[in-house]
Amino acid sequence: MSKVKVAINGFGTIGKRVADAVQMQKDMEIVGISKTKPNFEAFTALDKGYSVYAPADKIKDMEKGGIKASGSIEDMIQAADIVVDCTPGGLGEENKAMYEKAGVKAIWQGGEEHELAGFSFNAVANYEEALGLDFARVVSCNTTGLCRVIYPLDQEFGIKKVRVTLMRRAADPNDVKKGPINAIVPSPIKLPSHHGPDVKSVIPHINITSTAVIVSTTLMHLHSLNIEMNKQCTTDDVVDLFAAQSRIRFVGQGITSTAEIMELGKDLGRPRGDMWENCIWDKSITVTEGELYFFQAIHQESDVIPENVDAIRAMMELESNGARSIEKTNKVMGI
Ligand code: NAD
Numbered sequence: 001m002s003k004v005k006v007a008i009n010g011f012g013t014i015g016k017r018v019a020d021a022v023q024m025q026k027d028m029e030i031v032g033i034s035k036t037k038p039n040f041e042a043f044t045a046l047d048k049g050y051s052v053y054a055p056a057d058k059i060k061d062m063e064k065g066g067i068k069a070s071g072s073i074e075d076m077i078q079a080a081d082i083v084v085d086c087t088p089g090g091l092g093e094e095n096k097a098m099y100e101k102a103g104v105k106a107i108w109q110g111g112e113e114h115e116l117a118g119f120s121f122n123a124v125a126n127y128e129e130a131l132g133l134d135f136a137r138v139v140s141c142n143t144t145g146l147c148r149v150i151y152p153l154d155q156e157f158g159i160k161k162v163r164v165t166l167m168r169r170a171a172d173p174n175d176v177k178k179g180p181i182n183a184i185v186p187s188p189i190k191l192p193s194h195h196g197p198d199v200k201s202v203i204p205h206i207n208i209t210s211t212a213v214i215v216s217t218t219l220m221h222l223h224s225l226n227i228e229m230n231k232q233c234t235t236d237d238v239v240d241l242f243a244a245q246s247r248i249r250f251v252g253q254g255i256t257s258t259a260e261i262m263e264l265g266k267d268l269g270r271p272r273g274d275m276w277e278n279c280i281w282d283k284s285i286t287v288t289e290g291e292l293y294f295f296q297a298i299h300q301e302s303d304v305i306p307e308n309v310d311a312i313r314a315m316m317e318l319e320s321n322g323a324r325s326i327e328k329t330n331k332v333m334g335i
Contacts (some may be wrong), residue, residue, distance in 0.1 A: 004028040004316045007053075007080035007104075009073060009095065011035050011045060013172050013301050014109055015086030018308045019050060020271060022084075024332045027318045032076040038065025051076075077102045082312055085109065092116045096135070105133075107311050108139025109304065120245025122199035123310035123329075124145040124247070130314035138307045142221055143198040145278050145298035145317060148247050149225070150199060150206055153292075156241055158230030162208040165224045166195055169300055170311055180223075185214040220258040220275075222299045224233040227292040235287045236292075242280060246330050247306065249277035258297050265299070274296075274302035276335050306333060 004027060008019045011033040023030050029241035032051040035042040036058055045052050046067065053076035054062045054069040062069045070076070077083055077098065082105040085095055089111020096116060099106040106117075117137040121130050122287045125147045130136050139147065146164065153159055168187070170177035188195075242248045255261055266273035279297040286293045309329045310322070319325040329335070 004312065004318060005031040005079060005081045006312060007031055007076045007083040009034040009076070009083050010087035010091075010198065011041055012086060012088075013174070014304065014308075015084070016041060016045070017149070017272070017274065017305045018084050018086060019045075020048075021305045021309050021333060022312065025329070026332070027328075028309075028312055028316075031079045032070060034073045034076060035062070037066040038062045042067045047225040056067075057239045060095070074102070076097065077104050080104055080105070083314060084308055084312070085112075087268065099135075106135050107308060108135075108137045110138065110143060112137055114198075114201040116120075120198075121307065121311045122151070122163075122202045123307050123322055123326050124148055124245070125151040125202050127314050128320070129308060130311060131320060132172045132317050133315050135313055136282055136315060138304050138311050139198060139202055139296055141200065141303050142168070142195050142223070144291050144304050145204050145221070145296060146199050146306055148245065148278050149296065150208070150227075151203060151309070152241055152245055153205065153227060153229065153238070154180075156204065156231075157233050157237075159176060159206055159229040160207060160230050162196070162199075163226045164196065164208070164210045166193065166210060166212040166215050166239065167222040167224070167334070168212055169217050169219060170214050171218050172301055175218070179216075180214065181216055183216060187212055187214045208313050217258065220279075220299050222258060223296050223298065225292070225294055225296070228290065229292065232290065233287060233292075235285055238285050238287060238292055239282055242282070242285070246326060246335060247303075249275075249279050250282040251279045252283060255281075261297055262299070264267055270334075272302070274305070275299040276302050276306050276333065278303065306335060307328065309333075 051070040056072040092112035119136040193212040194209040
C-alpha cells in the first residue's frame with residue numbers, strides 16, 4: 001500500500017518535530033516542508049532529505065540564501081494528501097482558503113480557534129470521531145495534557161468538576177524575544193483562563209475551570225489539579241488508572257522538578273530530549289475527602305507530536321481504531 005503523503009506548512013518548533021515523527025511511520029511520509037527564510041532549520045531540513053518549499057514571493061530570497069526551493073507552498077500542497085499546518089497561530093483562516101482550493105485535508109495546531117477546523121482532536125478522547133474528516137485541530141500542549149488525564153478519569157469514575165492551575169513556561173528554549181526572565185505573571189488576570197474551555201472543545205460535558213500564571217522558565221508547563229469525581233475512588237485506584245495510560249509517565253527516582261524531567265528526556269536518547277508523555281509525580285496523587293489532587297508536567301514542544309500522527313491516521317482512515325493507532329505511533333516513536 002502506498003504511503004499517505006503529508007506536507008508540513010511551517011517548520012518551526014512543532015513542524016519539525018511532526019515531520020520527523022511522520023517520516024518514521026510505516027503508513028505515511030513527508031512530501032515537503034515549507035520555510036519562509038533560508039535559516040539553519042531550512043539547511044537541516046535539506047540535510048535530512050526533506051524537499052523544502054517556500055512562499056512564491058520568497059523563492060528567490062531562499063535561493064540567494066543558498067536554499068534551492070522545490071517550489072511554492074501551493075506546489076507542495078498539490079503534492080500532498082494532507083497538510084499539517086504548523087504556522088504561528090492566527091494564519092489559519094488565510095491558509096484554509098488555500099487548502100480548500102487545492103482540495104487537500106488539513107490539520108491545525110492549538111494556536112488556532114476550534115471554529116476554524118470545526119473539530120478539536122485528542123487521540124485518547126475522540127479519535128474515532130475524526131475518521132475521514134477534512135479538517136481538524138490538534139489542541140494545544142496544555143489542553144492535550146489535560147485531556148489525557150481527564151478523559152480516562154471521566155470514563156472510570158465520572159467527573160463532577162475539574163479545577164486546575166497552570167504554571168506556564170514563558171517561552172520555548174529557542175525563543176529570544178519573549179519573557180519574563182524574572183517575574184511571575186498572572187495571565188490572564190481576568191479569570192478564568194481559556195484553558196478550561198478549550199478542554200470542552202474535545203470533551204464538551206466536562207465541568208472545568210482554570211487559572212494560569214506565566215513563570216520564568218522555558219522547560220515545561222506544570223499543572224496543579226483538583227478533581228471531584230462522581231464515584232468514590234482511592235489514591236490507589238487513580239494510580240492504577242494512570243499507570244495503564246500509555247501517554248502518561250510516572251516520575252520519581254529523585255526527579256523533583258521539570259529540569260530533571262528534561263534531563264531524563266536527554267538520558268533516554270529521545271530526539272531533541274523530547275518528553276512526549278504527561279509526566280505525573282505518582283507520589284503527588286492523593287485522594288482526600290473525596291477529592292483528587294496531583295501535579296503533572298507537560299513538555300510544550302513535544303506532547304502534541306504523537307497526537308498529530310494519530311490525527312493524520314484518523315483523517316486518512318489508515319486505522320479505524322484509536323487504541324490501535326496510538327499503539328502504532330507509540331511503538332515507532334518509542335513511547
Ligand atoms: P514557531 O514560531 O516555532 O514555528 C512557526 C514556523 O512557521 C516558523 O518556522 C515560521 O517561519 C513559519 N511561518 C511563519 N509564517 C509562515 C507562512 N505564512 N507560511 C509558512 N510558514 C510560516 O511556532 P510553533 O511554536 O511551532 O507553533 C506553531 C503552532 O503550534 C501554533 O499554532 C502554536 O500555538 C502551536 N503549538 C505550539 C506549542 C509550543 O509550545 N511551541 C505547543 C503546542 C502547540
